[in-house]
Ligand SMILES: Cc1cc2nc3c(=O)[nH]c(=O)nc-3n(C[C@H](O)[C@H](O)[C@H](O)COP(=O)(O)OP(=O)(O)OC[C@H]3O[C@@H](n4cnc5c(N)ncnc54)[C@H](O)[C@@H]3O)c2cc1C
């Protein structure tokens with residue numbers, strides 16, 4: 104039995120950052136990752152980085168093969184760098200095995216045959232096992248060839264001429280954009296009447312129009328009933344017709360990876376199968392923490408990174424940072440142009456009882472659009488008329504993934520909207536539009 108100061112299960116964003124930080128403080132750390140293709144975690148290997156690389160290549164008019172090759176190069180380099188970063192540290196041992204709890208104190212490392220090769224105990228244990236694609240229990244889903252999840256679709260050897268995407272959330276819309284930019288004909292099967300329902304209505308309808316203008320076909324308000332193969336092609340059957348393609352992507356949500364022997368522990372799960380944590384990310388066992396996607400809540404790399412800050416603060420800090428005070432959580436849906444959001448929309452703010460003022464500017468009225476040669480999109484902000492604080496922003500525009508971070512900072516720091524309105528910004532930039540956007 105080996106003993107460490109900290110055992111981290113899963114090579115995710117929070118875990119690898121904790122490992123390096125605590126090793127730097129002289130602590131002995133074990134990191135267990137079940138798959139060498141996943142050193143560095145989901146984001147760099149099968150998530151954010153490969154998907155955004157493919158999107159970038161599509162927008163730059165590269166073809167499918169060029170895009171896939173660059174994705175492979177980028178991921179390969181990052182995987183290697185991530186492994187080296189931990190493995191070269193004398194205070195960190197990286198184990199490539201599957202971790203299984205034997206009890207609250209002990210974790211077994213299993214090889215591919217399920218045999219225990221090592222057992223580890225540690226003063227603190229951090230579960231950072233992430234999540235995986237949800238495969239809906241629909242007839243034929245397991246036996247029909249040509250059905251992929253987001254990981255599989257990014258490893259295709261040949262470009263699908265036609266791609267059907269089931270689901271209309273983040274992954275669906277991003278992959279619809281990627282594959283249509285790379286030249287595939289894309290259809291999205293949506294079980295709702297609309298897409299982007301939580302978003303501002305003007306922004307959602309503008310984004311819908313743009314996606315349709317890019318050639319993406321939306322089949323809205325249908326229920327998938329079965330998958331099968333017809334004339335050698337995967338086919339999706341719905342309550343309103345059948346559709347076949349060269350490939351089908353399931354983008355139907357994600358489920359936490361909790362197959363780690365939790366039945367041998369006192370760790371409890373929540374209603375959605377996530378590991379239950381308190382606001383300091385402690386599980387129902389005091390010395391075991393859960394970080395990143397496996398604990399549910401918002402699923403983003405920067406949330407996993409912030410989870411690292413919370414656990415660090417809990418173990419060696421002043422225990423002040425929690426999931427309740429980490430500030431507003433912005434996000435970007437990487438369609439083209441990207442849709443970025445923080446805080447409330449106007450209708451949400453009204454429902455909450457705020458007395459609001461709204462600002463809006465179309466991208467075609469921002470000078471930078473001439474240089475970008477891109478007049479698509481609009482920006483909207485909501486401010487509190489009583490306090491002058493910013494309540495939210497919905498930015499659908501090129502470079503919005505950068506601009507949104509400034510608004511998040513202003514909201515967290517309670518900077519009044521008038522400061523954003525009257526600030527000096529460099530020119531010609533998209534951000535200088537805040538001078539007009541905040542004239543509410
Ligand atoms: C297609 C896609 C695109 C995305 N795009 C974005 C984006 O643009 N921006 C963004 O912020 N977020 C994005 N996300 C979400 C983001 O990738 C995740 O929120 C983030 O990676 C969180 O990771 P994590 O820290 O929870 O752990 P992960 O990075 O998921 O790491 C968990 C690791 O644990 C390992 N593991 C699991 N079980 C065991 C076990 N029993 N033993 C040992 N190891 C185990 C897994 O192999 C994995 O490597 C995207 C996700 C997907 C799928």
Ligand SMILES: NC(=O)c1ccc[n+]([C@@H]2O[C@H](COP(=O)([O-])OP(=O)(O)OC[C@H]3O[C@@H](n4cnc5c(N)ncnc54)[C@H](O)[C@@H]3O)[C@@H](O)[C@H]2O)c1
Nearest residue numbers: 239270271272273274275294354355356357402435436437
């Ligand atoms: N840019 C980013 O930050 C980014 C990008 C991709 C993914 N992510 C993260 O990954 C998470 C998961 O993304 P996702 O798109 O898989 O999930 P999601 O929850 O956003 O969307 C799931 C979609 O699948 C549909 N669906 C579910 N079951 C279905 C069924 N049986 N038939 C038809 N449709 C069905 C839902 O109605 C919804 O439209 C996101 O919540 C996000 O946190 C982030």
